[in-house]
Amino acid sequence: xxxxETPPRNICILRLSALGDVTHAVPVVRAIQRQWPDTRITWxxxxxxxxxxxxxxxVRFVIIDKKxxxxxxxxxxxxxxxxxxxxxxxxxxxxxxxxxxxCVRARIKLxxxxxxxxxxxxxxxxxxxxxxRFEHQVQGHxxxxxxxxxxxxxxxxxxxxxxxAQSFVAEHVPEDRRLLVVSPCSSYPQRNWLAERYAAVAxxxxxxxxxxxxxxxxxxxxxxxxxxxxxxxxRNRPINLIGKDTLPQxxxxxxxxxxxxxxxxGPAHLANAVGTPVVGLHASTWSxxxxxxxxxxxxxxxxxxxxxxxxxxxxxDLRWGTRINDPGVMSLIEIDEVIERLERALERG
Numbered sequence: 001x002x003x004x005e006t007p008p009r010n011i012c013i014l015r016l017s018a019l020g021d022v023t024h025a026v027p028v029v030r031a032i033q034r035q036w037p038d039t040r041i042t043w044x045x046x047x048x049x050x051x052x053x054x055x056x057x058x059v060r061f062v063i064i065d066k067k068x069x070x071x072x073x074x075x076x077x078x079x080x081x082x083x084x085x086x087x088x089x090x091x092x093x094x095x096x097x098x099x100x101x102x103c104v105r106a107r108i109k110l111x112x113x114x115x116x117x118x119x120x121x122x123x124x125x126x127x128x129x130x131x132x133r134f135e136h137q138v139q140g141h142x143x144x145x146x147x148x149x150x151x152x153x154x155x156x157x158x159x160x161x162x163x164x165a166q167s168f169v170a171e172h173v174p175e176d177r178r179l180l181v182v183s184p185c186s187s188y189p190q191r192n193w194l195a196e197r198y199a200a201v202a203x204x205x206x207x208x209x210x211x212x213x214x215x216x217x218x219x220x221x222x223x224x225x226x227x228x229x230x231x232x233x234x235r236n237r238p239i240n241l242i243g244k245d246t247l248p249q250x251x252x253x254x255x256x257x258x259x260x261x262x263x264x265x266g267p268a269h270l271a272n273a274v275g276t277p278v279v280g281l282h283a284s285t286w287s288x289x290x291x292x293x294x295x296x297x298x299x300x301x302x303x304x305x306x307x308x309x310x311x312x313x314x315x316x317d318l319r320w321g322t323r324i325n326d327p328g329v330m331s332l333i334e335i336d337e338v339i340e341r342l343e344r345a346l347e348r349g
Contacts, residue, residue, distance in 0.1 A: 001108060002127055003149030007036035008086035013043040014101050015091040016066065018187060019247075019266030020290075022049045023273050024141040025091055026056065027155035031145045033058055034156075042085070044076070044100060052247045052270075055160040064100060077103040089144045093121040110144055115320065133320055138293045155293065157273040165252035172239060173256060177212045178346070180205045181257040182238070183267040184215065184230060185223045190325035191263040191284045193333060195226055199233030200335045201261065205342060206236040216253060216267065219243035259345045261338070263330070268292045277345040279338060283329045286315060286322075298341045302332035 011032060015025045022045060032039055044062045045053060054061060062079065065072050080103060088106035090097065093116065101109065101124050111117065111125035115133070122128060129143040138155050145152035173179060184198050205211040215230060215238050217223035227242035245253065251270055254260055260271040263281045269292060271278045278292035280299040283306045287299040303324070307315040310326045 002110070002147055004087070005149070007039050008148075010040040010042065010083075010085050010087075012085040012088040012104055012106060013041065013091065014088060014097060014104065015049075016044065016046045016064065016094075016097055016100065017049050017092075019049060019052060020269035021092070021137070022053060023157075023159075023266070023269040024138050026053075026157050026159065026273065027138070027152065028089065028091075028141055028145045029056065029059060030156045030158055031142070031150045031152040035150050044104070048247075052251070055162060055248065057160070066096060073099055073103055076100065080104060087148060089148075090121075090125065091141055091144060093118050095119040097121075098124045108148075110147060112140075116140070134288060134316075135320075136288065136293060137290055159251065159270075159273040161252050161255050161274065162248050165246070165248040166256075168245065168249045169252045169256045172241060173214060173253070174212050177210060178258040179214065179256060180209075180211045180342070181214045181216050181253055181260045181267075181271075182230070183217055183260060183262040183265060184226050185217050185220075186263045186265040188264075188284070188323070188325070189222060190323075191265070191281075191330065192226065193263060193281050193330050195229035196233045197333070197335050197338070198230045198261070201338050201342065202230065202238060203235050204339050206234075206238075209343070209346065211258070213238040214253065214257075215240045215242050216245070216250060217242040259342055261342065264290050277348055279341045279345060281330070281333055281338070283332045284324050289321060295345075298345050300333050300337045300341055302329075305332055 015022050042060045046066050047063050050063050064076055085106040087108045088104050090101045090111045093112050109126045111128050113128045113131035115131055129147050142152045185192050202213045215227045223242050227240050254271040255274040257276050260278045262268045264285045268278050268280050272292040272294050278295040280291045283302040286303040287301040291299045304315045306324045306329050310324050
């Protein structure tokens with residue numbers, strides 16, 4: 001049955017969250033649109049992610065409230081009860097995603113291989129992508145496209161940036177200086193670097209490299225606190241937009257930036273999607289798997305050191321996707337290393 005010999009009439013993509021992961025799925029949509037322009041695409045996602053994805057053209061979005069419990073699955077089943085898809089690409093393996101996929105009628109349900117599946121994922125699938133080790137998440141998502149017969153060797157995002165969002169950036173950021181966007185927080189606090197070290201790099205960018213510095217992030221208490229702490233440690237006041245922008249405005253800000261500095265987080269992958277160099281900070285996770293795809297050489301990656309120090313193993317001997325969340329893991333990343341990557345990123349022009 002796979003690969004498909006003819007383009008399907010309709011495809012359902014199931015990737016509910018998170019921001020970085022749904023960004024990885026966008027090149028699959030673009031490959032479908034480019035090679036099978038008559039195929040109808042339905043994407044089931046969560047509400048926050050829909051705010052980011054809604055600007056993508058030619059896609060019907062079905063939103064599920066991840067907190068709605070059994071009632072949410074029942075409403076989804078009712079909404080889709082009159083439809084049967086030729087293919088469902090289920091790019092998420094959590095129990096919630098598996099239950100969501102069970103509400104979808106599809107002739108082919110393509111999911112992850114045994115090594116990357118969890119929560120009984122494969123019981124809900126009819127087919128799986130090829131098993132592999134040491135594959136970047138972007139390529140992992142593209143393997144779904146290749147499995148159904150699409151030519152998708154490398155990702156194409158063509159991520160939309162709205163004029164309204166660009167106007168927001170123009171109002172807040174000087175146009176006559178290069179821009180460093182610091183997005184200091186991941187959704188996993190163990191991945192976050194130290195505020196005083198962010199401040200030292202930001203001051204270097206301002207004083208030695210003539211850059212404007214914007215702090216970016218969501219409205220959570222942790223992100224607000226982290227932004228305030230970075231600002232207190234800096235000699236030069238940054239433009240603090242934490243909690244003040246929308247997701248489309250964030251995309252525009254990342255597009256305007258000359259460099260983005262961030263741990264393993266959604267903004268790292270969004271910046272990559274709009275073509276901005278990213279200095280990624282990795283110790284809890286391995287950039288070989290989850291770093292910004294086009295900026296892997298700019299990452300400061302201490303995951304191998306963390307594996308040896310905290311697990312007593314070589315990184316290749318750990319399960320692919322292992323997270324090392326021990327206290328102090330991100331302290332392995334030194335200020336001078338980050339500054340060197342920042343300057344290297346600027347040399348790219």
